Amino acid sequence: MLRLANFWAPALLGLWVVSATQTSVSVALHKRVATVATVRKHAEASKSSVQHKMAYFGTIQVGNPPQEFSVVFDTGSGNLIVPGSDCSSDACTSHRRFDHRKSDGINAINCDGSNVSHGMLADEITITFGTGKITGQCFTDSICVGAACSKGNFISSLDESYTPFATFSFDGVLGLALDSMAQSNEFSVMSRFHGAGVLAQPLFSVFLSDSDEEKSEITFGAIKEEHMASELYWVNVVGDAGYWQVEIQDIYLGDKAQKLCQGCRVAVDTGTSELAGPSDIIARLEGLLGSGHDCSNLDSLPHLGFAVRGPNGKPKILSLSPKDYTSEGSFGGCNLSLMNLDVPPPKGPLFVFGIPFLQKYFTVYDHENSRVWSLVSSTDRDTVEASPCSSDEWEGLLAARYEGSPQSLTLAWTEDSCEESLGSISRGCQSLPNGGFGEISAPLLEHGESEGTQPSKVSAPAMTLNLINASLGSGLLSLPWAAAGSSLLVAAGVTLLVLVLNAVTNIILVAAAERQHVFDLGGLMGRLPGKWARLLRWAFDCSIWCSVGLALLGYFVVIADAFDPVAELAGLPSTVKKKASVFVGMLLVIPLCLMDPEYLAFSSTLSVAANVYLVLLITSIFTFQSEVTSHHSFCWLGAGPGIITMGSALMQSMIFQMCTMPMYEVLEDRSVRRFSICLAISFAFVFFLFTTLCLMGLSLYGDGVSSNILNNLPPDVSGDVARVGVGLSVIAIYPIYLESMVAPLRHAEERAWRHRQPLMLPSPRDSVVFDDAVPRGTSGDLEAEPSRSSTSWMSDRLLKVRVKVFQLHAKLPMRPSHFAAVAIILGSAAGGCVVTHLGLCNILNGASQVAAMVGWAPGFAGLFLLGWDQRCWQLLMVLLIVFSSMMSMVGMMHVGCNKRGTYRAVARVSRTDVERGVVFPADSLRYRDNFVNSLNCMWESS
Numbered sequence: 001m002l003r004l005a006n007f008w009a010p011a012l013l014g015l016w017v018v019s020a021t022q023t024s025v026s027v028a029l030h031k032r033v034a035t036v037a038t039v040r041k042h043a044e045a046s047k048s049s050v051q052h053k054m055a056y057f058g059t060i061q062v063g064n065p066p067q068e069f070s071v072v073f074d075t076g077s078g079n080l081i082v083p084g085s086d087c088s089s090d091a092c093t094s095h096r097r098f099d100h101r102k103s104d105g106i107n108a109i110n111c112d113g114s115n116v117s118h119g120m121l122a123d124e125i126t127i128t129f130g131t132g133k134i135t136g137q138c139f140t141d142s143i144c145v146g147a148a149c150s151k152g153n154f155i156s157s158l159d160e161s162y163t164p165f166a167t168f169s170f171d172g173v174l175g176l177a178l179d180s181m182a183q184s185n186e187f188s189v190m191s192r193f194h195g196a197g198v199l200a201q202p203l204f205s206v207f208l209s210d211s212d213e214e215k216s217e218i219t220f221g222a223i224k225e226e227h228m229a230s231e232l233y234w235v236n237v238v239g240d241a242g243y244w245q246v247e248i249q250d251i252y253l254g255d256k257a258q259k260l261c262q263g264c265r266v267a268v269d270t271g272t273s274e275l276a277g278p279s280d281i282i283a284r285l286e287g288l289l290g291s292g293h294d295c296s297n298l299d300s301l302p303h304l305g306f307a308v309r310g311p312n313g314k315p316k317i318l319s320l321s322p323k324d325y326t327s328e329g330s331f332g333g334c335n336l337s338l339m340n341l342d343v344p345p346p347k348g349p350l351f352v353f354g355i356p357f358l359q360k361y362f363t364v365y366d367h368e369n370s371r372v373w374s375l376v377s378s379t380d381r382d383t384v385e386a387s388p389c390s391s392d393e394w395e396g397l398l399a400a401r402y403e404g405s406p407q408s409l410t411l412a413w414t415e416d417s418c419e420e421s422l423g424s425i426s427r428g429c430q431s432l433p434n435g436g437f438g439e440i441s442a443p444l445l446e447h448g449e450s451e452g453t454q455p456s457k458v459s460a461p462a463m464t465l466n467l468i469n470a471s472l473g474s475g476l477l478s479l480p481w482a483a484a485g486s487s488l489l490v491a492a493g494v495t496l497l498v499l500v501l502n503a504v505t506n507i508i509l510v511a512a513a514e515r516q517h518v519f520d521l522g523g524l525m526g527r528l529p530g531k532w533a534r535l536l537r538w539a540f541d542c543s544i545w546c547s548v549g550l551a552l553l554g555y556f557v558v559i560a561d562a563f564d565p566v567a568e569l570a571g572l573p574s575t576v577k578k579k580a581s582v583f584v585g586m587l588l589v590i591p592l593c594l595m596d597p598e599y600l601a602f603s604s605t606l607s608v609a610a611n612v613y614l615v616l617l618i619t620s621i622f623t624f625q626s627e628v629t630s631h632h633s634f635c636w637l638g639a640g641p642g643i644i645t646m647g648s649a650l651m652q653s654m655i656f657q658m659c660t661m662p663m664y665e666v667l668e669d670r671s672v673r674r675f676s677i678c679l680a681i682s683f684a685f686v687f688f689l690f691t692t693l694c695l696m697g698l699s700l701y702g703d704g705v706s707s708n709i710l711n712n713l714p715p716d717v718s719g720d721v722a723r724v725g726v727g728l729s730v731i732a733i734y735p736i737y738l739e740s741m742v743a744p745l746r747h748a749e750e751r752a753w754r755h756r757q758p759l760m761l762p763s764p765r766d767s768v769v770f771d772d773a774v775p776r777g778t779s780g781d782l783e784a785e786p787s788r789s790s791t792s793w794m795s796d797r798l799l800k801v802r803v804k805v806f807q808l809h810a811k812l813p814m815r816p817s818h819f820a821a822v823a824i825i826l827g828s829a830a831g832g833c834v835v836t837h838l839g840l841c842n843i844l845n846g847a848s849q850v851a852a853m854v855g856w857a858p859g860f861a862g863l864f865l866l867g868w869d870q871r872c873w874q875l876l877m878v879l880l881i882v883f884s885s886m887m888s889m890v891g892m893m894h895v896g897c898n899k900r901g902t903y904r905a906v907a908r909v910s911r912t913d914v915e916r917g918v919v920f921p922a923d924s925l926r927y928r929d930n931f932v933n934s935l936n937c938m939w940e941s942s
Helices: 002-021 189-196 279-289 378-385 460-471 474-483 488-516 521-525 533-562 564-569 574-593 597-624 642-654 657-665 672-704 717-755 791-795 816-832 838-864 871-899 911-916
Strands: 025-036 051-062 067-074 080-083 107-109 124-128 133-145 148-160 172-175 203-207 216-220 234-236 245-253 265-268 275-277 304-309 315-320 326-328 334-336 338-340 350-353 361-366 371-376 635-639 759-761 801-805 808-812 936-940
Touching: 025 067, 051 216, 067 080, 080 133, 124 148, 133 189, 148 189, 245 279, 245 315, 275 279, 279 334, 279 338, 460 597, 460 657, 460 672, 460 717, 474 488, 474 642, 474 672, 488 521, 488 635, 488 642, 488 657, 488 672, 488 838, 521 533, 521 657, 521 717, 521 838, 533 564, 533 574, 533 657, 533 717, 533 816, 533 838, 564 574, 564 717, 574 717, 574 816, 597 672, 597 717, 642 838, 642 871, 657 717, 657 838, 717 816, 838 871
Parallel strands: 067 172, 080 148, 265 350, 275 338, 759 801
Antiparallel strands: 025 051, 025 216, 051 067, 051 133, 080 172, 107 133, 124 133, 133 148, 203 216, 203 361, 234 371, 245 265, 245 304, 275 350, 304 315, 326 334, 361 371, 635 936, 801 808
């Protein structure tokens, strides 16, 4: 007996010790607003749009002694990522950083889990998301979630892109997907906890409350029965990619099966603020459900159910009430919480259940058996009993993230990224708060585009037309005049040089904008390091307003001249013709400037056609020798100060760097390479058009050509059509340039919208820095801000927007960016009624823009924002800054010289004068400016 006691005593003691060390822990989750950034198309997947939704996160400890971090518990990713102390980017320094030097027993490893070879450095890993990337190194150290601790592998970042990571109010992400989603089993926290035996059960459960009165939490190792309103119902995970996902049999409206999605899969994503599904099915559901804009029919809407196949083959229905699948819009109306997610077979079709589902259903994830279950939470017991189906049928399951991965079910609080972990899928990568951001190796769902919430995307052909259109402003009309003082061949060479220089600088700015995820020039300059960044941002914003303001003024000068034939036909007296033309142009410009970019592609096509018609008309006049015109001699090759004038005139036409980034922002499937191709095609066309116009213009009118070549056109129908067409083309260009002026204001406006705060001018923050903290009492699940000009926003009732300008409070009856747009149009129209000499306006504007737009902006961006530290590259950027500054000074000085010349407008021969038989002297259409007289011509045409 004694021998038996001696045998059992140690065994029982061992069992007691093991059971004493096994535990369950709960971590409170805090609810904050998360930002969801745009995700580009990846393989077969479509893109998503920016939204600002809810995210839940809690705290963990890493290292010994423990260092605390706030993380998103993300079932859509598999690794633990925290900012590292060696990371100096803004995204890291704004959060708590893990200092490996202060942790005892830490071990650096390679990111495949292997040990670092003697004498070698540990490797690094770069994880690319749809909206940013992280580069990090891998360590093994203690990881604690509450009282549950184990050694495990994790990633400590060395660099994080500003967007999206700087926008998070939490520090990192703890991935809770199945092991196949992690770098290796050692990187899976659940796998390490299970292997170390620290949890009572190898599972975790998630309870999300939609009330501030009740605590949301994630529990490891146990299931809290107080959150249960019914029995658990297990469903096996399908797929092998590591996501928590299950198969659904059909969709129900009320108690009727719709036969909409038989054999689809469904995933539960704690970072998705809406329900996501195939776009064709979502469209049909929206039509069948049809919630009223004012919520008037909310009580009559049916329950939305998803039939899930259980282990015994019997279907169970996961049901959502109308209150669950609708949300209140920013203007008080009702919106369906449905977004598009197109995942092709065999991984799709796929639905994703987000916050509306998780706030109703308590979900449990069995890591060991790859199964998931869900049941109605205790707070929704009444909702279930009131539903048309039995309480049994409301039990369900949770499902997984996007990629149809067998054996996986995924939940993800995604905040911003989304592209990588899902491989080829991803329409609507939803927001993951910090760690769930799209997963370290598996991206999260992002919000699919919803009508009226984001500016529409522009296709590559439309972008090419817009780029051509941006180059065909009032500067085009002054090119023959400028070429008269530089000689034709030199003018062609200067044109080529200016085009190449502007192409390179535009690409530099676009590359920097893509890397920093800032899409206005002032905001991009605000990213520069050092204390001068904010000052530079304001300096560039002011420069943009001045230079673009001059360009817009010049456009109204062109409009006044172009619509003169219309005013003549209307019989208006000469004293009001110009003002009437400007007024008509203003009425046409205002609605165009409030449209989305996609609607400008048609106007851009008309604009390009009008300019091509102008060149063809001049070519036709040259070819068929009308009686009124005759050939004039001009200089083929020469040298003189007119070269500077030609460069300034070209710069005025070709400098649209301030517009490039807002245009690039809305490019469909945007990438620097895609934009560069569009730019190259457009500039090749522009070079041909410019040189042809100069050749024909000089051949016809010689060195006395007007600074606005419209004034040289014959007073017949063909000439009037060209004038009116060019006037309309300038109107089409106007919105492209105006957007560069209002883009900083629009971005500041979007920040204020997200946080329900007054719009503050000047802005206290950078253009894309958002405060995620949601003050108590405000809505956590904020609707995305309206599109800058979406028609759906315009159809909503107007609200008064609070504005704070230099500490003065005011309310505007419309969006401040729209208000500013109208004010700019009125100001430039007023200037257009006064200014008469287009050439002087153009060369003044062109010379003033060279330093800021061609030199300083791309030079500083290339030096500090691209991450290229090669000495040769840095030297080139410095030379660009110096060269452009010198050219700008020389150009401005030359403007002063020209002002002392004979600047008198060419008298345009009107139709009335011709009918009256008025005869003009042969030289009445010819005059010379000082820079033309100074030309030293070496080869003159005969």
